[in-house]
Amino acid sequence: MSRLNPDILILIFDKLQYDKKSLYSCILVNREWCRIVVPILWKVTWYNDEKSERKLFNTILFCLPISSKQLLIDNGVKLQLSLMTGQPLFKYISFCTFPNNSIVYKMIEMVLVDDYSSLKQMKRDLLKQEIFKLFVSQCKNIKKLDWDNTQPLSLFFGASTCFSSLRDLYVDVDFVKSDALYGMAQICKGIEKLTLHNCIQDVPGLVILIDVQRNLKSLSIHYEEFKGIDKELSKAMRKKAKTITELYLSPVNCVSPLILTSFIKLEKGLFYNYSNNEYDKEIEEFQRYLKILEFPDLQYLEIEHLSCFKELSLLIEKSKGNILEINIYTKNVNAENAGLLIKTISRKCPKIEKLTTHLDLVGLKYLKELLINCNYLEYLRLDCLHPKAEKMGDEILDIIIKYSPFTLKEIHLSETWMFSVGGFERFFDSWKGRDPVDFEIIYNDYNNYSYITANHKNIIRKYVNEKVINFSNCF
Template sequence: MPKINPDILILIFDKLQHDKKSLYSCLLVNREWCRIVVPILWKFTWYNDEKSEKKLFNTILFCLPISSKQLLTDNGVKLQLSLMTGQPLFKYISFCTFPNNSIVYKMIEMILEDDYSFLKQVKRGLLKQEIFKLFVGQCKNIKKLEWDNAQPLSLFPGASTCFFLLRDLYVDVDFVKSDALYGMAQICKNIEKLTLHNCIQEIPGLISLIDVQRNLKSLSIHYKEFKGIGKELSKAMRRKAKTITELYLSPVNCVSPLTLTSFIKLEKGLFYNFPNNEYDKEIEEFQRYLKILEFPDLQYLEIEHLSCFKELSLLIEKSKGNILEINIYTKNENAENAGSLIKTISRKCPKIEKLTTHLDHIGLKYLKELLINCNYLKYLRLDCLHPKPENMGDEILDIIIRYSPFTLKEIHLSDTWMFSVDGFKRFFESWKGRNLIDFEIIYHNYNNYSYITTNHKNIIRNYINEKVINFSNCL
């Protein structure tokens, strides 16, 4: 039998990466197959079942250097590795994806589950330190890191090799110290995606980390308090604004709205707000700034818990017509100008594929125009602004029947609109030959009564059985 080229084998085995049973069989064929399969098995190494995890964790702990094992033994940590002898056949750790804090925590609890001593916390800290040191020392060219613990990963031996090619970094600023962030700044210059969680104070090391990045494209700030971030971090954001194409703020008032005027290359903007913060003065200031903001290259926009349909309309009008997706959510029953937003989208977003927004009586006038002009629309979610029942359900269905583009395959509509049984039948009959992938009703908790009756559900069930609809939550 001719020998198979190793590159071909790698491609084949990589396709089997989630079929561990088959890969285990391949291990036994010969040494060459074993040498190729082992790295693939260990690359996707974190299991969900307890039995497999225990074997995996024991192997990882067996790979600890002698100095680490001695340190742990001297401090009363029993690794229970008596059944494992000799040296590992492979450098297993070098094949692994870098573990997050929760995986290491599970590993530690497996070792210390029967330890009830008052020194358990000290032992836990030592174990965590040595496990992370092991991965930093042996992993190479890590592309993605979740830094959600107090371990100074960038200061451990081997950090420069481990993190040099880092592209995606998540940092929980509650835990990571300034000197560790400064150390990472000395190693990583090409981070493309940076996510900052619990960003509640000015940290010099964090400013340095942002400043040294050559091509930062995505910045996400998740903030647990209403108080805004510091001036230095805002300045650092502005210094990188010309390369950033994706910005995620939660809540939206964690930065001064003036900072947003610097993001002239923004393609994706996600601005989230806390529901009970919608009437804050800073939020009002943000909404005023929406009138003057310009993101000409915008393709994706998501706004949550901000009642600013008029301001969003002005923002969309200043885009170049390349918007592909818009998602707007609010719980403010008194919000106005939802119709003006639909009107603007129908005229300024010819390429839009996904739309989530709210529909009022004024917006209903422009729904036809939206469906006629937006020929690439695939997903449409229309919600109601208030809990009062509206007898406009059939009118919405009829407009969708007559004017929706052939691309539209997913439709979500509010249960606040009352649909007649005949209107439902007429609507789904019109989809024969088009294949509606997903039809869903948006249920609200306004009251215990739903206008979607058993008769409505039976109609949907019948059309699912006829394969006119693939899926619905309304059964």
């Protein structure tokens, strides 16, 4: 039998990367197969079951250099590697994905599980340092890093080789110091996706890290507690606005809304707000800026806890008609102009595939137009905005079944609309002949009433059994 080309074997084995049992069998065939399979096995490293994880962690600790092992021994850290001797057969660590803080924490707790000494925290810190040093020294050209610990990864030996090809970086600025961020700025200038958590003040190293990036496409800023970013960081963001196509702000007032006028290439905008500050002055300012913002290339828009349907309508009006997905969430039952938004979407978003929004009596007039004009719609979620609109249920179902495109395969409707049992049955009976639909009811914690009864659930169960409904959460 002729031998398979090694490149062909790599392609075959790579398809089995999540089937570890089969890969283990392949290791035993011959040396060539073993040499090819081991890197693939270690590429998807982290396990969920405790037994396999323990073996993996012990192998990783066995790969620590002699100097690290001696340092740990000198400080009372017992690695319990007595059953492992000699040198590792492969450079296992170089095949691994770079571990996040939670993985390293589990490794540390496995080692120190029976340590109750007053020096346990010191031992934890030392072991964490040596584990991260090991990965930085042996991993090459990693593409993604979650930097959520105090370790100065960019200052460790081997960092330039490890991080030079970094494309996706998450930084928790509560932990990472400015000098370490400055060090990362000297190494990697090709970051495309940057996620910042808790950057509540100007950090010079972070400002430089953003400034040196040549092709930053995605920027996400998150705060547990709102304080707002400072002047220099805002400037750095603004300089990169012409390359950024994806922007995620949580909360929306973490930056001055004036900065948003610079993001002329934005394709994906996610603006989240805290529900308890929906009426703050900064939020009102953000909503005023929505009236003048222009994102002509917008394809994806998500807004949470902002009652600004009119302003969003103006924003969508100025897009070029390439929007594929819109998701709007609010708990403000007194919000106005939800109908105006549906009207605008029906006329300006012919390519839209997924829509989540709220429906009021005015919006009901434009629902038919939306379904007729949006021929690619696959997913529709409509939540009840005003309690007085509760009797709209059957009319909504009738409009959907008469006018929705055949692409529509997933429907979510509010529990607070009053659907008759007959209306339910008529709707699903009319759906026969189309692809099975996913039909879900939106259960909101802040609603005190629901019109979904046991009889409604029996109808759902009937049509699930008849394969008219593919999936439902309603029984």
